[in-house]
Amino acid sequence: MFPKPKSVLAPNTYAYESEPMVKATGFREYDARWLFGKEINLMGIQALGMGLGTLIGELGQKKEIVTGHDFRSYSSSIKYALISGLLASGCKVHDIGLCMTPMAYFAQFELDVPCVAMVTASHNDNGWTGVKMGANRPLTFGPDEMTRLKEIVLDAAFATRGGGSYEFHDNFPARYIADLTKRPKLKRKLKAVVACGNGTAGAFAPQVMEAIGCEVIPLDTELDHSFPKYNPNPEDMKMLHAIRDAVLENKADLGLGFDGDGDRCGVVDSTGEEIFADKVGVMLARDMSAIHKDAHFVVDVKSTGLFVTDPVLQQQGARATYWKTGHSYMKRRTHELGALAGFEKSGHFFFNAPMGRGYDDGLISAIAVCEMLDRAAGKSLADLKNALPKTWSSPTMSPHCADEAKYGIVDSVVKHFEAARANGDKVAGQPIRDLVTVNGIRVTAQDGSWGLVRASSNKPELVVVVESPVSEQRMRDMFEAMDSVLRTHPEVGEYNQKI
Structure with missing residues (x-):
């Protein structure tokens, strides 16, 4: 019998090394986040894997799951502890190695696997860890699933039967990059600063943007889990100001900033001014609704009111629905309504067909911005931004x-x-x-x-x-x-x- 998790254990003790520790508050509304070592230990992560496998069975889903990890010093060990729990619960595990979160979502489709468990704390400070989970692609867990997972793990109510299996998919990023770049190259040569804050996206974003036709100026793309300059968070003004300086120094057309696990993208225009993601969403909505009639968009409650007041969107027949903030809520609502896209102020964008598969991917967002500029008849990103009604x-x-x-x-x-x-x-x-x-x-x-x-x-x-x-x-x-x-x-x- 696997022991029941404790909420607190003293470090450097026998109990800390031999019992699971899982702080209850780490189970959040739509994913899990803990301070590793202080709020969860490796046995606690193993318990999480057993609980996730148990929940997948309760949901009636096939026990087959994709997993990957971000570039933090401890993420690989956390992933393997999670895998041990998934195996104990009878899951077949498809490991794609070091990756961005959207790469794990892509793997669900590419490998025809229903479930996902991505080990990442996204842009959280070093020391944090977490898992983004789902059992019904392209959706991720919401409050109901997270509440039930919490109950299973904290009560040690595991359905452990063994019989799991493991498969590692070598060089999986090449398949992801090939999928993103099988599109016509940009007609317009764009010079783009690609900033990754030393996070995981640094291993992939520059080559993707080059492959679609951009001239790339890399900024902080070396992998360094200590995040020596700033957290990789495109809402963080330190990151945005670093991108601004690089854009102005290199006379670039735009700057693109990716968060720690690559599912968000921030944008800076050629004048060095950051464009908050909700305004980028309005610009993309204008571009997309000019192509697709009766376009419907979902936007989160943190976002600008322009989605319903902008005269261009009104003229083009676009509709907008405001919804709860959070990638799981937004992804689910965009899917339920069959909306063309969902836009969240944090930079999570959700593109349904033809642009995407419904999950959030910072690189797809960056490609959408570049293709918008390609269609903009020589206008700059600043021109498109200045054409919006003014708000502060x-x-x-x-x-x-x-x-x-x-x-x-x-x-x-x-x-x-x-x-x-x-x-x-x-x-x-x-x-x-x-x-x-x-x-x-x-x-x-x-x-x-x-x-x-x-x-x-x-x-x-x-x-x-x-x-x-x-x-x-x-x-x-x-x-x-x-x-x-x-x-x-x-x-x-x-x-x-x-x-």
Whole structure:
């Protein structure tokens, strides 16, 4: 009988080396994230593999799974501990080695395998680990599956029967790269800075962008799991500013920044200005809806209001549905509605046919941006950006908040603004026009300025975003209005970045 996991074990003890440790808060809304060594140990990872194999059986799915790992010093050992648990639960494991997350999703289709378990902590700081999982391609787990997985693992309710098998697929990245690049080359020669923050995408992104016809200026593409300059996160201003400097120095047409596991892409234009991913989404939606009639897009609640107010999208008959933030939620909703694409402010983009297979892939997003420029009749990325109606938008700002406290605080913030609207109170000096509570709360004032507060799904943080179609000052007014409510809760700490 496999022992029941503990939430805490003292390091450098017999118990730490011989018992599974799994902190409950690591099971998040749609994937799993832990500080390795502090919140989970290798036996805990083995328990996770046994639990995942058990859940796959409960879901009635074929016990066959793709696995891979990102470039962190400990990811390979974590993957093999996970594999040992999957084998114990009777799974056939297809190992594709070091890879980006979208490469594992691609492998589900390429190898005709229903399930996936990708070992990655994405852009989280070094020290974190995690697993992105799914049992119904192209979808990944949501709250129901993650809650059941948590129950199985913490209760040690494993269905272990053995009989699993293992197959390693040699040089699998070549198959992925061939699939991405079997398209007509760009007619327009684009000079692109390709920035990877020393994350896993550095092994693959430059050659893919070269293969489609770009002149590539590599930036921080050497693999270094210590992330010596900045975290590979295209929402992080340090990364965006590094891309800006490289774009200006090399007189590049654009800069493309990939996160740690390659499923997101950030964009900088030829003037060195970062274009937040939701605005990139509007530009792509304009381009795609000009080609495809009655285009439907799904966008997350952190995203700009332009998806419903932009006159070009309205003229082209495009529709947009706002939905919960999070790659699993967005992927699922885009799939359910048969939307042409889904756009998330964090840079997760989900392209259905003909562009993609429904999962998030930063390289497909980068290719879509380059092909948009190829069709743009000589216009620059800055030209396309400046053609959008003007709004003032913040980056994603994240004040620290413990996992145990963050959801309760968001519930309190929701109740505060619901009561304010019921009482006729104003926000940032104006009446409340609308509240969206599908994921945290998005408060829109009478002039269209809005602010969002939600709980981060994968880190001990809250998420705050604000935007105004009126002025920068109105954007700042909305931030002060949201932040003043958060400051009534002492559990809310410092922001990672602020406007």
